[in-house]
Amino acid sequence: MTHIEKVSRRGFLGSAIGAGALVLGVxxxxxxxxxxxxxxxxxxxxxxxxxxxxVAHRSEMGTGxxxxxxxxxxxxxxxxxxxxxxxxxxxxxxxGSQNTDGSCSIRDFYDAMREAxxxxxxxxxxxxxxxxxxxxxxxxxxxxxxxxxxSGKKAAYGELVKxxxxxxxxxxxxxxxxxxxxxxxxxxxxxxxxxxxxxxxxGRFGIDARMPGxxxxxxxxPPVLGAKLRSFDDSAVKGVKGVVQTSTIPGFKxxxxxxxxxxxxVLADSTWSAAQGRKKxxxxxDLGPNGAFDSAREKAEILAKIKQPGKVVRNEGDVDKVFAGxxxxxxxxxxxxLLSHAPMEPPAAVAEWRDGKVVTYxxxxxxxxxxxxxxxxxxxxxxxxxxxxxxxxxxxxxKSKPDYVCEAAILSKQVGKPVKVVWSREDDIKFDFxxxxxxxxxxxxxxxxxxxxxxxHRSAFPSIGSTFDAAAEYAxxxxxxxxxxxxxYAIANHRAxxxxxxxxxxxxxxxxxxxxxxxxAIHSFVDELAAxxxxxxxxxxxxxxxxxxxxxxxxxxxxxxxxDQGQDKFxxxxxxLKRVLEVAxxxxxxxxxxPGKGRALGVAAHRSFLTYVAAVVEVEVDDRGRLTIPRVDxxxxxxxxxxxxxxxxxxxxxxxxxxxxxxxxxxxxxxxRIVQSNFNNYPVARIQEAPRVTHVHLVPSKAPxxxxxxPGVPPIAPAITSAIFAATGKRIxxxxxRKTKLV
Amino acid sequence: xxxxxxxGSAKKFDGDPEMxxxxxxxxVLDYTGTKFGCGAGLCGACTVHVNGEATRxxxxxxxxxAGKEITTIExxxxxxxxxxxxxxxxxxxxxxxxxxxxxxxxxxxxxxxKPKPTNADIDTAxxxxxxxxxxxxxxxxxxxIAAGVKA
Numbered sequence: 001m002t003h004i005e006k007v008s009r010r011g012f013l014g015s016a017i018g019a020g021a022l023v024l025g026v027x028x029x030x031x032x033x034x035x036x037x038x039x040x041x042x043x044x045x046x047x048x049x050x051x052x053x054x055v056a057h058r059s060e061m062g063t064g065x066x067x068x069x070x071x072x073x074x075x076x077x078x079x080x081x082x083x084x085x086x087x088x089x090x091x092x093x094x095x096g097s098q099n100t101d102g103s104c105s106i107r108d109f110y111d112a113m114r115e116a117x118x119x120x121x122x123x124x125x126x127x128x129x130x131x132x133x134x135x136x137x138x139x140x141x142x143x144x145x146x147x148x149x150x151s152g153k154k155a156a157y158g159e160l161v162k163x164x165x166x167x168x169x170x171x172x173x174x175x176x177x178x179x180x181x182x183x184x185x186x187x188x189x190x191x192x193x194x195x196x197x198x199x200x201x202x203g204r205f206g207i208d209a210r211m212p213g214x215x216x217x218x219x220x221x222p223p224v225l226g227a228k229l230r231s232f233d234d235s236a237v238k239g240v241k242g243v244v245q246t247s248t249i250p251g252f253k254x255x256x257x258x259x260x261x262x263x264x265x266v267l268a269d270s271t272w273s274a275a276q277g278r279k280k281x282x283x284x285x286d287l288g289p290n291g292a293f294d295s296a297r298e299k300a301e302i303l304a305k306i307k308q309p310g311k312v313v314r315n316e317g318d319v320d321k322v323f324a325g326x327x328x329x330x331x332x333x334x335x336x337x338l339l340s341h342a343p344m345e346p347p348a349a350v351a352e353w354r355d356g357k358v359v360t361y362x363x364x365x366x367x368x369x370x371x372x373x374x375x376x377x378x379x380x381x382x383x384x385x386x387x388x389x390x391x392x393x394x395x396x397x398x399k400s401k402p403d404y405v406c407e408a409a410i411l412s413k414q415v416g417k418p419v420k421v422v423w424s425r426e427d428d429i430k431f432d433f434x435x436x437x438x439x440x441x442x443x444x445x446x447x448x449x450x451x452x453x454x455x456x457h458r459s460a461f462p463s464i465g466s467t468f469d470a471a472a473e474y475a476x477x478x479x480x481x482x483x484x485x486x487x488x489y490a491i492a493n494h495r496a497x498x499x500x501x502x503x504x505x506x507x508x509x510x511x512x513x514x515x516x517x518x519x520x521a522i523h524s525f526v527d528e529l530a531a532x533x534x535x536x537x538x539x540x541x542x543x544x545x546x547x548x549x550x551x552x553x554x555x556x557x558x559x560x561x562x563x564d565q566g567q568d569k570f571x572x573x574x575x576x577l578k579r580v581l582e583v584a585x586x587x588x589x590x591x592x593x594x595p596g597k598g599r600a601l602g603v604a605a606h607r608s609f610l611t612y613v614a615a616v617v618e619v620e621v622d623d624r625g626r627l628t629i630p631r632v633d634x635x636x637x638x639x640x641x642x643x644x645x646x647x648x649x650x651x652x653x654x655x656x657x658x659x660x661x662x663x664x665x666x667x668x669x670x671x672x673r674i675v676q677s678n679f680n681n682y683p684v685a686r687i688q689e690a691p692r693v694t695h696v697h698l699v700p701s702k703a704p705x706x707x708x709x710x711p712g713v714p715p716i717a718p719a720i721t722s723a724i725f726a727a728t729g730k731r732i733x734x735x736x737x738r739k740t741k742l743v
Numbered sequence: 744x745x746x747x748x749x750x751g752s753a754k755k756f757d758g759d760p761e762m763x764x765x766x767x768x769x770x771v772l773d774y775t776g777t778k779f780g781c782g783a784g785l786c787g788a789c790t791v792h793v794n795g796e797a798t799r800x801x802x803x804x805x806x807x808x809a810g811k812e813i814t815t816i817e818x819x820x821x822x823x824x825x826x827x828x829x830x831x832x833x834x835x836x837x838x839x840x841x842x843x844x845x846x847x848x849x850x851x852x853x854x855x856x857k858p859k860p861t862n863a864d865i866d867t868a869x870x871x872x873x874x875x876x877x878x879x880x881x882x883x884x885x886x887x888i889a890a891g892v893k894a
Contacts, residue, residue, distance in 0.1 A: 062839030062876045191835050198840030199828040201776015201816030205841060208775035216770070241759055271779075272759070272766040344780050344788055344841040344875045393778070393841025394875050425781040645835060649878070653838055656877025679785040679873060687879040688866040694880060 038165040040123055041116035042094050044073055050144060050158025052079045052120075056086050057095035058105045059365045060194065061343075061395035062653070063709050064646035065105045067192035069113050071185040072642060076117025076178060078141035079157075081185060086193055091367025091387035098389075099366040101400050101509070102563065103609040103707025106642055110705055118175040120164075127163035128155050143184075189645045194391070206348035206363025206390045211418035214350055215244055217411050218274035219421065220281050221263035221431050222251065224293070224672035225505050227285040232264050236280035240266075242273025246281070247414045249407060254470035256506060258373040260406040261431060267415055271422055291672040293504035295338065295437070302439035302501065303333055306458045310497035311474060314485040314555045317493030319445075322454035326445035330532055334442070334521040335734045338667035339435035340682055341510050345393020346428040351408035352418035357384040358409045363392045365400040377406040378413065385409075396511040396657075401433050401467075429682050430674040433508025434667055436461040440521035445493075450533020451543065454493035459484060461517065462503035473500035475514075481561025482514035483608055483714060486553045487522060488572045490546025496555075505669065511657060512713035515608040520662075520735065523604035523718030527725065537603050537722065538585045548575035563610050569704065570610045576637050580614040580699055581605040583635035587697050588616035595726045598622060602723025604715035609707030611638040612699075615655070615715040617691070619723040625742035627724070629659060632694040634712060639703035648696040651712040655694040658716025660685040663737045745809045749774070750818030756805055764808045765789045765800035768815060776816035776844045780873065787872030790845035791815050797852035799871075816844035819851060827851055830885040838876035846872050850886050859892050 039045035044054045054073045056066035070086045073079075089095055097108065121141040128146035129136035132153050139146050147154045180187075197203045222229070234246040244267050251262035266277035323329065349362035351374070358378060364370050367387035375382040392399055404421050411419040423431075438461035444452040463479060465472035475498050485496050510516075530540035550571035553560040562570060584603070585591070593601055598621045605614035618631040632655045641647050664683045668675045676682040721732040728742055745756040749772065756767060763782075768774040768791070777800055780788030784799040791800045792814040820828050827847050837843050846869070853860055853868035860868070865883055874882065887894050 060839075062837075064838075191832070192837075194840055195832050195835055195837055198837040198843045199831045199847060200820065201774075201844040203840050204775070205778075207779060208769075210773070270758075270762070270766055270770040272762045272770070276759075342875060344786070344839070344873065345778070391841075392839060394839045396875075422779070425783070425786075649835065649838060649881075652880060653877035656879065657875075678783055679781050680783070684873060684875060685877070685879075686871075686873060687869045687882070690877060690879045692880070 038161045040120050040169055043113065043116040044077070044120055046120065046157060046161045048158055048161050050083055050156050052077060052084045052157070053087050054084055055089045055095070057089040057098050058109070059098070059100040059389050059392055059395065061100065061365060061392035061399065063650060064192045064643060065100065067194070068643045068646055069105060069109055071190060072110060072113035073117040075183055075185040076114045077121050078143060078184070080144035081190065083144050088389050090389070091371045093368060098368050099400060100395070101365055101397060103611070103709040103711065104563065106705045107610070107707055110642065114177055115172060115175060118177050119170060122170050122175060123164045123167050124157055124160050126167055127160040130163055131155065131160065186642055187644065190643070192646065203391045205345050205393045206361065207345055207393065207422055209350045209361035209390055209420070211350050211352050211361070214418035214420050215267040215269065215415060216271045216274045217265045217267050217408070217419050217421045218278040218424070219249065219263045219265045219407060220278055220283050221261045221427070222285055224285070224287045225290045226288045227291065228288065229262065229264065230284040230286050232284065233282040234264070237266055237277045240273060240277040240280060242270055243268045243277040245415060247411055249410050255466070255468055257467060258369060258401045258403050258406070260377065260403050260410060265411055267411065267419065275424065287672055290504045293669050293672045295669040298504070299335060299437070299439070302437070302460050303335060305460050305499045305501070306333060306439045306441035308499070310458055310460070310499035312495060312556050313480050313498050313558070314494060314496035317454070319454040319456050319493045319495045322445045322493045323443070326453065328446040329443065330446060330529055331441070331443040332525055332528060332733055334440045334524060336438050336517040336520055337665070337735065338437045338505065339510060339661055339665045340429050340432045340667050340676070341396040341398035342428060342682060342684060343392070343394030343396055343398055346423040346425060347399065347404035348422045349405040349408045350418055350420040351405060351412050353378070353409060353413035356380060357386070359386045360405055360408065361388045361390055362402065362405045363390050363399055364402055364405065365392065365395045366402065369400065370402040370405045373402045373406050374409045377410055397509045397513070398432065401508055425679070426677045429676050429678060433467065433506040435510035435516065436464070436507050436514070438517035440517065442521060442525040444525070444529060446529065446533070450529060450535060452491050452529065455489070455491045456495050456497070457484065457522070458497040458499060459518070460499035460501045462501050462507045464507050464509055466503035466507055473502050474498055477558045478561045479514040480555065480558070483518040483522065483606060484514065485555040486560060486562070486572055488551040488574050488577065488607070489544045504672070505674070512608060512710040515606065515714040516661065516717070519604065519606045519714035520717045523606065523715065524721055524733065527718065527722040528731065531725065538581060538590055541581060541603070541605055542578055545574045545578050548578065563707070565610060570706065572607060576612040577605055577607055580612045580635040580637050583697050583699055584614035584616045584633050587635065587695060588618070588631070588633035590616060598727050600723050600726035602719040602721065602726060604718040604722060606714045608711045608714050611636065611706040611708065611711035613711045613715055615719045617716065617719040617723050619720060619727055621724065621727050621742050623743060627663070627737070627742060629691040629720070632691040633697065634694060635697040635699055636711070637699040637701045637703070638708050638711065639701050639706040641698055642705065644698055647698060647708045650708045651696040652694045654710070654712025655716055656685050656690045658713045659690055659720065662717035662720045662735055663689065666736050745805050747808050747810065748812045750814060750821060758805070760804060760806035762805050763801050764791070764803045764805060764813065767805055768800060774815050774817055778841055778844055780842065786842070787849055788842050788845040790848040790872065792848060792852060795852070795855065797849050816848055819848065825851060826889040827854065827885065830889040833888060834881045834885040836878050836881040836885050838878055842872065842874045846874065846882055850882070853886070854890055859890055860886065
């Protein structure tokens, strides 16, 4: 999350650098420019042979962003995509925020990319004008040439590089951005640059990075958050073939931030030897207060807590008065457990400490956070940390937090060689920054049509804020702003309350973050209300959304987070949410598919990351209670779409991610330790469990680009449980679904 | 001394015979197309062909690989592109791409055994290969295209 990072820095670290302060780059000269030949922007350069070198400053974890943002540059540059080479940026604030998170890459950088491309095109046109001695306005960049229509003259971009390099960089106001009708790549169906490599195993990920002479580390970490190393015995380790030495990593000082967890490392000449050596370690820990943490007990505490009043975070009308006089009340509590990101590539990095500086190759969503965290760990300046960004084998938020890179850097200094750290799957599942477990209590007073006249929503969950402030117990603005205090239903009396809750494990942000549990509770509750009223669910939601309007969101005691965007540019617009719901209903055949035996549709519509999404999920439950998902229809209004192909793929993937967390995801803890360890006991959806097909319907929109990586996730779980209720009569109020017998 | 063939080349190995084939391929030979995902045969990211059979290299020891012919993703289309590789590109299957080597190796073994797989055949063959990005529907589509069967 760009925005979480910003809060962390400003609110907790006091750094002057805000991640939101974009260095737009146009005209900035740099020693690490795209090419030494000519770089009119930090985001691009041209070589004399005409190759356009476009810098991808955001991390590639599967969204396609390192192709799609360069396509925007190439479009405005009027570049031939075949003559473009994409170069991955190292971590550097000159690019603006590189924290690839929060579904904001396009939203935050679309304009900057267009300006970078248009700047270079204008300068090439000016160079041609100078060469031909004609007015620059008569010269036009076209598919890697500048042409002068009057004279029929034509020059390849490469021929113009030398002259262009002598020209002043034009002011932003002088740029001519292309009209939409002339877009060459924006909004078109282009494959990403990495597709071919991935079919040949040629993509290089963090786990594939090597440095000469490196050792491989396997680390025994404190089994409980905050546990301290009491003693260890490595006498049996040294007999393991390939083991070079052991080394200890000190524990963190609170708050834990992105610091290394600490522990005892075994360093060896291969991944295997390091892991074998680690098995021979004997380590004693002082577990500390979190050694008593038990997730079942915590769940009971949370579910009890939300029956009590909490801190009011949204308040309209007078819910107490309406509840007191109501003849019909409906209430329910919901629970979503801790979840682990489990990207297919576990955290991995290689780092070398040399002469007071660190060079690292890391699978990271945020190379600038790597610089800061490693600098903090080593006591050096962040400018002395060079972070090369590899491909990421999935991220989902886990790889925004560079504790594993700190481990590699710390160990490299200790052993005097480059060190590669690759987490095992067990390490990944047991030492994650977990998606928060959450309890939600919902209460509504209902009129004679079953419509709410008052609405109360209480939530309690450990906050991401505990990463930055060890004492944090209340939710952060961004957590509350994720589908909770911004609920746009037309209900006159509306209150939201937050109950404080302490973390016992590291809490982090995972794809769609707090929307996951808020969406599950809210849309499940709506489904219950529609069922209680015996009304069609789609019609009921449309009624709840009320007239087409922009809903001003005014929470209590804070500003509305809204992804750090103004409500003027990105309002909460009920017309857009209704529209996606109508499209999803129509495309799925909602009106004609009435629930049959064990087979039914479910629905949910949710705004997240400024994008409007409605999902209709079809489930089939057989007579043994086994559930399959034959079809999902998702309608999406994400504003302007740059790459429809990648937008669809993100929403298809989100449906699978949502299915995993709805059906099977659950992390538990006993005696402070995480119980799960691998895909056998932390299952994720496999091919036969995933939706058989997800149809993505991109709703044309004139709104500015919002976000696409995450918004497909939140409606999936409540749509699945809505369908389960329609198919079986079983009401699921607690995830994952697999804990409930369906027949 | 363990002898084996990797992508047609003869190799010798005198390290720990218990080392999984995966780490020999990755750490010793730098054939990094074969991925680590779980270390326990649960996710399929490390799938290679051992004497033509789809095999989880993370739970196959070098002792068991002795005398065998190993094909990795780097060797699959070395001479000419495998139809699955072409179909994968046609469908833009990959998101992060990490699991796709294993997916393609698994699918290649399926098509060798069953050139015209049904949906159920695909589910059965591919259920051991996890894709956390959730590209399954395109994986299915690409297999069907490569096999020339209708969806």
